Amino acid sequence: MNDRIDLPQGTLDLLILRTLELGPQHGWGISERVQQMSSDVLRIQQGSLYPALHRLERRGWIKAHWGTSENNRKAKYYELSKSGRQQLAAETESWQRLTAAVAQVLGPA
Numbered sequence: 001m002n003d004r005i006d007l008p009q010g011t012l013d014l015l016i017l018r019t020l021e022l023g024p025q026h027g028w029g030i031s032e033r034v035q036q037m038s039s040d041v042l043r044i045q046q047g048s049l050y051p052a053l054h055r056l057e058r059r060g061w062i063k064a065h066w067g068t069s070e071n072n073r074k075a076k077y078y079e080l081s082k083s084g085r086q087q088l089a090a091e092t093e094s095w096q097r098l099t100a101a102v103a104q105v106l107g108p109a
Contacts, residue, residue, distance in 0.1 A: 005041060012044065013061075014095060017080060017088040020062060023040050026075035027053060053078060061087050 007015070019033045030053075031044045047106065056062045061084035069075040080088070 007042060011095075012048060012092045013056060014088070015042070015044070016049075016052055016056060016078075016090065017061065017084055018076055020080040020084070023076045024079040025038060025078050026067075026069055028070075028075075029069075030078065034053070059087075060084070 015034050016030060019030050019037070019043050022033070025033060025039055027046075027049055031046070053062065053064075057064055057078070061081055062078045064076050064078050064080050067075060067077045
């Protein structure tokens with residue numbers, strides 16, 4: 001049985017911002033961190049991750065710089081910007097309201 005679930009539309013940006021709130025990370029590290037934090041339920045495909053990182057960078061919610069990874073390779077590191085922190089707070093509140101409302105609907109009749 002496959003315990004992994006597909007990400008609902010619009011949640012990838014929120015997960016990336018939340019992950020970067022913990023500190024700067026390169027793309028592969030972001031993917032690994034989300035997988036680890038979700039107890040291996042959520043996996044971000046590379047084909048979705050990098051377009052999302054570029055989109056977040058264009059919006060000014062994250063900043064990028066080149067550095068050296070743990071295995072001594074050149075890697076692009078991403079970090080949350082001030083506006084990214086504000087966006088994360090807004091999206092977190094919105095997500096919590098949405099999930100609470102859905103839980104109410106799915107609750108006992």
